Amino acid sequence: MRDQADTVLRVEGLRMRYGSNDVLHGTSFTAHRGEVLCLLGPNGAGKTTTIEILEGFRMRSAGEVSVLGTDPARGGEDWRARLGVVLQSWRDHGKWRVRELLDLLGSFYSPYSTARIRRPWDTDELIEAVGLTEHAGKKIRMLSGGQRRRLDVAIGIVGRPELLFLDEPTAGFDPQARRDFHELVHRLADDDTTILLTTHDLDEAEKLADRILILSGGHIVADGSPDQLSRQIAGEAEVRWTVDGQRFVHSTTEATKYVYELFKQHGEAVADLEVRRASLEETYLTLVRRAESGATLAGVR
Numbered sequence: 001m002r003d004q005a006d007t008v009l010r011v012e013g014l015r016m017r018y019g020s021n022d023v024l025h026g027t028s029f030t031a032h033r034g035e036v037l038c039l040l041g042p043n044g045a046g047k048t049t050t051i052e053i054l055e056g057f058r059m060r061s062a063g064e065v066s067v068l069g070t071d072p073a074r075g076g077e078d079w080r081a082r083l084g085v086v087l088q089s090w091r092d093h094g095k096w097r098v099r100e101l102l103d104l105l106g107s108f109y110s111p112y113s114t115a116r117i118r119r120p121w122d123t124d125e126l127i128e129a130v131g132l133t134e135h136a137g138k139k140i141r142m143l144s145g146g147q148r149r150r151l152d153v154a155i156g157i158v159g160r161p162e163l164l165f166l167d168e169p170t171a172g173f174d175p176q177a178r179r180d181f182h183e184l185v186h187r188l189a190d191d192d193t194t195i196l197l198t199t200h201d202l203d204e205a206e207k208l209a210d211r212i213l214i215l216s217g218g219h220i221v222a223d224g225s226p227d228q229l230s231r232q233i234a235g236e237a238e239v240r241w242t243v244d245g246q247r248f249v250h251s252t253t254e255a256t257k258y259v260y261e262l263f264k265q266h267g268e269a270v271a272d273l274e275v276r277r278a279s280l281e282e283t284y285l286t287l288v289r290r291a292e293s294g295a296t297l298a299g300v301r
């Protein structure tokens, strides 16, 4: 069981209304230390609004929010120093060089260094972690789009945040940069950083998220690990295997047990084993479609 001190983020009955437009209808969720939480939802679902409220950049209409033990509406500088935000490119700093800018931004965090978390991140180590070593001496305006995005990530984590917000972090990344970034996210989470990210890339969500929240029509319509969500939808998994070159397929709600029995019966003769559940994309589309058609949400959460 996780204890209270492990809770980094707590949202209860969050509501947001723009004029007469209700965007969030009382959403609730939590996140724990070192957890990677992925917020999914169609365009206009309220993901950015939610993140901006948690970051303290937008006032909520109602509900309770606690981020690192503080209400974001009242968070001071010392609270803000514990957060990391990856914003879209720092184009205004085109004349700065990569290392210079990170040195300067990092220096703002040194007063907030603690025995547990040394701030800021060493500039050269950080530059290496985001794969910009070759470009450390370059002016920012000379960087490619993907390199700038890597710099955005470096800027977001230079203060060694305890909670990191990533809004569509890999838009514009090439496949290698994406893979490097995913490794960096795992490394940050291993170091106990809690990460809240939004993406429209379900493959990315599946790779990164410990837990997925699906926001639709102002409600959280699903909350669970990618596996738990796919089980809710699919119910059954498909087990495929061969024995002596002959192919077999079987659908079951208890794939692990079935596979165990299979090996008990056939031992090493079992080959080409695959267990397939509904992909996150199928799961996501089903849940959002259900929510949009006003189907009852009971049992989905």
Ligand SMILES: Nc1ncnc2c1ncn2[C@@H]1O[C@H](COP(=O)(O)OP(=O)(O)OP(=O)(O)O)[C@@H](O)[C@H]1O
Pocket: 018, 023, 041, 042, 043, 044, 045, 046, 047, 048, 049, 050
């Ligand atoms: N400042 C604002 N004033 C009025 N309405 C707004 C404002 N910001 C957002 N909205 C509305 O709130 C709703 C949610 O917007 P939000 O940007 O949070 O969605 P999102 O899930 O991040 O979408 P996307 O996937 O397109 O980025 C939308 O209908 C949007 O038009």
